[in-house]
Amino acid sequence: GAGVSQSPSNKVTEKGKDVELRCDPISGHTALYWYRQSLGQGLEFLIYFQGNSAPDKSGLPSDRFSAERTGGSVSTLTIQRTQQEDSAVYLCASSFGHHNEQFFGPGTRLTVL
Amino acid sequence: QKEVEQNSGPLSVPEGAIASLNCTYSDRGSQSFFWYRQYSGKSPELIMSIYSNGDKEDGRFTAQLNKASQYVSLLIRDSQPSDSATYLCAVNFRGGSQGNLIFGKGTKLSVKP
Numbered sequence: 001g002a003g004v005s006q007s008p009s010n011k012v013t014e015k016g017k018d019v020e021l022r023c024d025p026i027s028g029h030t031a032l033y034w035y036r037q038s039l040g041q042g043l044e045f046l047i048y049f050q051g052n053s054a055p056d057k058s059g060l061p062s063d064r065f066s067a068e069r070t071g072g073s074v075s076t077l078t079i080q081r082t083q084q085e086d087s088a089v090y091l092c093a094s095s096f097g098h099h100n101e102q103f104f105g106p107g108t109r110l111t112v113l
Numbered sequence: 114q115k116e117v118e119q120n121s122g123p124l125s126v127p128e129g130a131i132a133s134l135n136c137t138y139s140d141r142g143s144q145s146f147f148w149y150r151q152y153s154g155k156s157p158e159l160i161m162s163i164y165s166n167g168d169k170e171d172g173r174f175t176a177q178l179n180k181a182s183q184y185v186s187l188l189i190r191d192s193q194p195s196d197s198a199t200y201l202c203a204v205n206f207r208g209g210s211q212g213n214l215i216f217g218k219g220t221k222l223s224v225k226p
Contacts, residue, residue, distance in 0.1 A: 033214075042218035043157070043201070091156055099145040099164065100205045100214045104156040 002026070004105035006092050012111045013082055021077045021108045025094030032075050033102060034067055035091040043091070049075065082112045115139055115206045119217035127225050132189040134220050136202030139183070145205035146178055146185045151219065152198045161187060192224045 005024045013019050025032050034046040045059040049069040060066070064082075069075040079086055089109050093102040116139040126132045134148075145164055149157035163169045163176040163185065175188040185204075189196055199219040206213050 043216045089156075095214075099162070101145070101147065101159065101162055102203075102214055103159060104149075107156045 004092055004094050004103055006090075006105040006108050008108060009106060010109045010111075012113065014113050015084060016081055018078065018080045019082055019110065021079075021090050021110070023075045023077070023092030023105060025073065025075070025092070026096075026103060029094035029096045029103075030072070031095045031100070031102075032069055033093045033095075034075070034077050035093065036088045037091060037107075038088045046077070046090075079110075082110075084112045086110060087112045115204075115215050117202055117204050117215050117217040119200075119202050119220045121218060122221040123223050124220055125223045125225060126192050128192060128194060130192050130224075132192045132196065132222055132224070134187040134189075134200050134202075134222065135184060136186065136204075136217055137184045138202075138204040138206075138215075140204070140206045141180070141183060142207045143180075143204050144207070146176070147203040147205075147214075148174075148176060148185075148187045149201040149203060149216075150198045151201060157201055189222075192222075194224045194226050197222055197224050 007022045030051045032049045036044045047067045048056040064080045067077045089107045091107045092105045095102045118137045148161040150160045151157045161174055161176040163178045166178050166180050169176045173190045177186045199221045201219045202217040203214050
């Protein structure tokens with residue numbers, strides 16, 4: 001079966017523009033996660049969706065960041081008024097079951113000029 | 114405070130040697146433990162899951178879990194240059210936010226030919 005897919009793979013934008021990043025989780029996985037990884041750094045948790053429950057947004061760095069998950073499947077992470085410090089790789093992962101074994105997509109590399 | 118600690122390295126081993134990667138975690142009640150491999154410029158790839166005390170072997174990889182001492186390790190036998198990567202330890206904590214899976218910052222492994 002297909003793994004987690006993300007699009008676009010690379011995104012270059014100008015400071016102040018809005019961007020949308022898409023994640024398509026593994027079919028049947030009920031949980032979906034967004035992380036951010038800056039160059040040479042560890043994973044930074046952003047947001048977590050579990051089934052139909054309210055998302056855990058505790059990792060979002062500012063109100064310029066938002067995410068939604070439609071129909072319990074595809075998720076979109078939106079960054080408004082991008083800043084240069086938003087440049088990073090944005091990773092999506094999905095999991096199923098109580099062990100929370102997460103599988104990652106290939107990531108979207110965002111560059112804000 | 115939920116923490117997963119790893120030595121950042123770099124850990125350098127000669128080709129053919131055993132590489133030993135270690136991880137400690139703060140929550141004694143944690144139940145699920147994972148090792149991810151991340152090549153430079155790529156997303157994390159799940160390589161081992163372990164849920165019970167003791168050893169779990171998969172090919173050249175052995176995960177070891179000691180819940181009483183709150184550590185989990187990964188042994189790589191007959192290390193190859195292709196094993197050179199950053200290895201992330203992840204622990205599924207009880208309760209809390211972030212979907213419960215907390216990642217260490219990773220240990221960089223370098224296998225010298």
